[in-house]
Amino acid sequence: MTMWLLIRVSGTYLQRLRLTLPGRCSLDHSMSFSVGSRKTTHRSRVSCSLRSSSKPQPWALSYRPLFLHTPTCTRMPIAFAGSSATSRATLSTGAEKSQSDTGIIQPKTPVPLNDVKRILGLAQSEKWRLTAAVGFLAVSSAVSMSAPFFLGKVIDTIYNSAADTDTMTASLTSLCITLTGVFLCGGAANAARVYLMQISGQKIVRNLRASVFSSILTQEVAFFDRNRTGELINRLSADTAIVGRSVTDNLSDGLRAVAQAIAGVSMMFYVSPSLAGFVLMIVPPLAILAAGYGRYLRSISKCTQEALAEATQLAEERIGNLRTVRAFGKELSEVSAYTQKTDEVLSLAKKEAVLRAGFFGATGLSGNIMILSVLYKGGLLMASHHMTVGELSSFLMYTFWVGISIAGLSSFYSEMMKGFGAGTRLWELLDRKPEFPLNEGLVLPTDQIRGHIEFCDVSFAYPTRKEASIFKNLSLVVPAGTVMAVVGSSGSGKSTMVSLLLRLYDTDLGNITIDGYDIRDLNPYWLRSQIGTVSQEPVLFSTSIRENITYGAVNPDAVTTEEIYRVARVANAYEFIQAFPNGFNTVVGEKGILLSGGQKQRIAIARALLKNPVILLLDEATSALDAENESLVQEALERLMDGRTVVIIAHRLSTIKNADAVAVLDQCRVAECGQHLELLSNKDGLFRKLMEKQAFLQEEHSRALG
Ligand SMILES: Nc1ncnc2c1ncn2[C@@H]1O[C@H](COP(=O)(O)OP(=O)(O)OP(=O)(O)O)[C@@H](O)[C@H]1O
DSSP states (O other): OEEEEEEEEEOSSEEEEEEEOOTTEEESSOOEEOOOOGGGGGGOEEEEEEEESSOOOEEEEEEEESSSSSOEEEEEEEEEEOSSSEEEEEEEOGGGSOHHHHOSOOOOOOOHHHHHHHHHHGGGGGHHHHHHHHHHHHHHHHHHHHHHHHHHHHHHHHHHTSSOHHHHHHHHHHHHHHHHHHHHHHHHHHHHHHHHHHHHHHHHHHHHHHHHHHHHHTSOHHHHHHSOHHHHHHIIIIIHHHHHHIIIIIHHHHHHHHHHHHHHHHHHHHHOHHHHHHHGGGHHHHHHHHHHHHHHHHHHHHHHHHHHHHHHHHHHHHHHTHHHHHHTTOHHHHHHHHHHHHHHHHHHHHHHHHHHHHHHHHHHHHHHHHHHHHHHHHHHHHHTTSSOHHHHHHHHHHHHHHHHHHHHHHHHHHHHHHHHHHHHHHHHHHTOOOSSOTTOSBOOOGGGOOOOEEEEEEEEEOGGGTTSEEEEEEEEEEOTTOEEEEEESTTSSHHHHHHHHTTSSOOSEEEEEETTEETTTBOHHHHHHTEEEEESSOOOOSSBHHHHHHTTSSSGGGOOHHHHHHHHHHTTOHHHHHHSTTGGGOBOOGGGTTSOHHHHHHHHHHHHHHHOOSEEEEESTTTTOOHHHHHHHHHHHHHHHTTSEEEEEOSSGGGGTTOSEEEEEETTEEEEEEOHHHHHHOTTOHHHHHHHHHHHHHHHHHHHHO
C-alpha cells in the first residue's frame, strides 16, 4: 500500500502539530515529534505511526511555528511504503530533503554575512554612480552636521553682543550669508545623491529581474509542477524591488545615519565631553532594542512575502480563468477565499504593527528623555559657567541629530532585514540549476534528419507522483515520414508521450531516440526546433497575429511578409485574418481570446509551417471543432503533415483512418500496434473495443438528439 502525506508548514519553534486523517484512518498510537535545538531545527524529525483501513488519501499534517522564526510554507508529498494495513514512517522536514529530491524551493535560514555580501554584490554593476552618490552624501551630511555648531556660534554672537547692535548686525549678516551658501551646497549635494541613487536602484532591479526571469524560464518543466506560478511572479516583482531598494535607498540612508551619528557624537564630545558622556549612556540599551526588533521584523517580512505570494497565486489563477469562475457562479466564494489568504497577511501586519508601535514608542520616549537630560545637566553647567548658551543650543541640536540618526539606523536595520528576507527567496531561485541545461548537446545537420522515432523500453512516472507509473517498458517505433496515431483511454499517457518526445521530462528507464540518437544527447533547443506541435488548445500570446505566427521561426525578424502570407494561405487562415480591420496586425488578446477555436488552430498550423519541423506532434488537434471549422483545419493539417513524421494523438478514432499505423496505449505500455484495418479485424482487440464503444456512444448521442 502506498500512502501520501502533505506537509504544510514547518517552523523552527514548533508549537502545535496537527494531523488531519482521512475517513477510516486512525493513529496507531499518539504521535510523537521531537524538535532539535534552535540552530538545527531544520533537521528536526517528526515520527508518527498510522493505520489506515481505507484507500490511501492525502493526509494533511500541519505544524504551527511557536513564533515567527523561519516559518516555511511548503507542501511536500511524502510516500508511505508498506504492504500491510499499517504503515510506519519517519518524516523529515525542511532542508533535510535536498532540492534535487523534491525540487520544491525550500526557504533556507538566512546566513546574514553571506546575504550581506550578495546584496552588496548587486551594487557592483553601478559602482561608479553609487560612489558618486556616496560622495554627495558625505558633502550633504557634513553640511548638516556643521549647522548646529555654526548656529550655536550665531546664538553666542547674539547673546554676547546684545549691547552693541552694529557689531551684532555685521557678525550676524556675515554668518548668515556664509551659512546660506553652505546650506545651498548641502541641498544641491543631497538632490544629486537622491537622483543617482534612484537611477542606480532602478538599474539594479532591472538586472536582478532579468536574472530571476531567466532563471525561472530555464528550469525544467517538472519544476513548474512543484512551484506555484503566483509565488514565482511575486518573487520576480515584489522581492526584486525590495532587494533593489535595500542596496540603494536603504543603504544610502543607513550610511548617512551612521555618518551623522558618528559625527554628531564626536561634536557632542567636542562641545561638552561631560554632558556627552552623561547623555550617551542611553545608547547601548537602544541598540539592543533595535537589534531584537530587526531580527523579529525579518521573520515577519519573510512570512508576509510568503502569505502574499499565496494570495497572488490564488488571484492570478482565478482572474486568468474568470470564465470558469463565472460559469460556476463562484465569484463570492473566490472573494472570500482571497480574503482568507489576505487575512493571513493582515494578521502578520498586525504583529508588525505591534512591534513597530512598541519600538518607535520606546525610541521616541528615549529621545525625549535624552533632551530632558541635556536640558537639566546643561542648565546646571551653564549656571556654573562651564557652558555658554550657544554651546548648550549646539549640543541640543546635536542631540536631536543623533536621536534622528539612531531612529534612522533602526529603520535602516529593519528595511535591510526585509531585504535579506526577500534576498533569501531570490537566491534560492537564482542558485537553482535546472536538471538539464537547455543549450548543451549534439546539434545535427538539418539535412541529415529523417525523423525516425523509437521509444525503447521506456519507464516513466511524473517526478511529483513517483508512485504512479505512467509507462513501464513501453516500446514503439515510428518510421521516418510515416503517420502514427496514438490512441487509448483517458489518462493512458498519450500526452505524456508527447512531453517525453519533446524532452520536457526525462525517462526513468529506457530511452527515446531520433534517427538513432538518444534525445538526452541532443541539444534540447535544437531538438525542439525539429519538432512542431499543434494541440487542441493552441496557446497564442497577447500580441499581433503576425508575431504569433513568426513565434515559430528561429529568427522572427527575418521572416518576410510574403512568407507569413504563404503559410497563412496554406493553413487556411489568410482569408479570416485579412477580414479583420487590422489584418495581420490584429492583437489577439490574452491567450488569443478574440479568436475562435478553429481560428486559433489555423494560426497554430501556420506557426508550425513556418517552423518547418521534421517531426510533427498533433494532440487532439480537431476534436473541439464544428464540422465547417474541422474541414478547414483538417485540410490545413494534411498540408502540414505532408512529408513529415507525424504522431497524432486522437480521441475520435474516426479521424485517424488515414494513419499508417495505430498504437493503442493500455496499462503503461503499447498494447496493440498495427494498421487501422488490421487492428479492427481483431475481434478481441483493444482497438476494436474502443471503436465499438465510441460508435455506440455516438449512436446514443444521435438518438438523444432525435
Ligand atoms: N504534470 C503532471 N504531473 C503529474 N501527473 C501528471 C501530469 N500530467 C499528467 N499526469 C498524469 O499522468 C497520467 C497520464 O496523463 P496524460 O495527460 O498523458 O493522459 P492522456 O492519455 O493524454 O489523457 P487524455 O486523453 O484524457 O488527455 C494521468 O493519470 C495524469 O493524471
